[in-house]
Amino acid sequence: MDNRLGGKMFILDYRSRQPLHKKIYQKLKKQILSGELQPDTKLPSIKNFSLELSVSRNTVEHAYQQLCAEGYIHSRPRSGYYVSSIDPEFLPRDLCKIHTAHQEVSGFEKLYSYDFHPAILSAESFPVNLWRKLYLDCLKEDPKQYSNYKDQQGDFALRCEIQKYLARSRDVSCDPEQIVLCSGLQDSLSKVALILQENHSAFAIEDPGYFVPKKVFQNHSFSITPVPINLNGLDLNSLQNTNSTVVYVTPSHQFPLGYVMPVTNRLKLIDWAESVGGVIIEDDYDSELRYSGKPIPSLQGLHPQGNIVYVGTFSKVLSPALRISYMVLPFRLLTVYRRLFSDYFTNVSFLEQRTLYKFMEQGYWDCHLRKMRIVYKKKHDALIQSIHHHFGSQGNIIGQGAGLHVVLELVGNPLNEEELIERAQARDIRLFSLSGTYFHNNCISSQVMLGFGSMTCEEIDQGIESLYQSWFL
Ligand SMILES: Cc1ncc(COP(=O)(O)O)c(C=O)c1O
Missing domain, CATH: 3.90.1150.10 (Aspartate Aminotransferase, domain 1)
Structure with a gap:
């Protein structure tokens, strides 16, 4: 089974047990990275390529979609698919080294036939065409709005959309004023650590748990105490035996063990925070993805006036590459945030914020x-x-x-x-x-x-x- 592309035979390796779409994807990707397929080269239409390779159209389409999602190719309306130009900085230095599609390429992750990584999304997670359209719509708006630094906490209209979503889906009770747009968990936690540094120095984390909170708070000179996980999530007795006054939890889906903290424990955790003058950081990172049972409301919603920092992300359902997340600060901490960060600028691109706003406001997010x-x-x-x-x-x-x-x-x-x-x-x-x-x-x-x-x-x-x-x- 072969075909000519870029002047060469396109031969699929039939000995490997990989699915066909993956073989096509990897082979094309390799040709693009090695320069065999130059930018702007037109790829065969899905119909022709599938006929020539004797595979289904779905197979070719799946491969093209994956390449599109990763930016190796793009489609032009009523014309077809073309090879994208890739920043030379990201191209492998020694092209001769690429012998197989599985070989590690400088700047790119090694490709596996079966990848059980817990944080990689499905290619269709990022709606490329719709995003492009909404992004272009933003560019058609008054250019004046792109000539200044914008709101430090993030676009207010987007914060209003996030507030409505959190209220209806996660029972989070807050004002858009309390929301701060961030570029991922490490960014939110770095800000929270700076805010808390004035009055706190001991931080408790889940064990096992996500590695980012430990790293960020360590970098801000907090002492870190691991607290074991039981079938109800964080072990509250162990927490009480620490000297920590700040705790990071994933109560709705503990990372990595997946346990859910029952409401009685959530209330006890809130009591703990009140009794030690402490702060709870609630990470609701993949709350959108629940497949059975009732949705579990947030901990923040149980005590909106308490010292609970709620953090969420668009990395699990939309794209981790966007680097857009948010946090909801209680008013007491918001005051400190505004004092500390009054001279800072947002580090989330305003164009991406506006695109996300349109995405949510026009009903696409739901x-x-x-x-x-x-x-x-x-x-x-x-x-x-x-x-x-x-x-x-x-x-x-x-x-x-x-x-x-x-x-x-x-x-x-x-x-x-x-x-x-x-x-x-x-x-x-x-x-x-x-x-x-x-x-x-x-x-x-x-x-x-x-x-x-x-x-x-x-x-x-x-x-x-x-x-x-x-x-x-
Ligand atoms: C527990 C947890 N929280 C948050 C995130 C998302 O972080 P970010 O918003 O930086 O992509 C992840 C990503 O894997 C995670 O595992």
């Missing part, structure tokens, strides 16, 4: 959420089914029902995490370390994290089958 919930629920269900099918009683699933990953605990397998990851890698499967989420980086034998966002249901099943074979056969 549609997109519904669509992505369906997309990820399918993948989530495929993963659960596949684990049951291939592992049976040799695998326990922890933290299912929400988000973009689960934890798999192996039963009756003597391999430790390092060995499990190594064996997977030998089969071209990427796993993300769970022990890295523990404060002391201790190896939890026989548990691995399985993200399902970036793969198709078919790939998920093949990947799980291959994992089982590599560990048990």
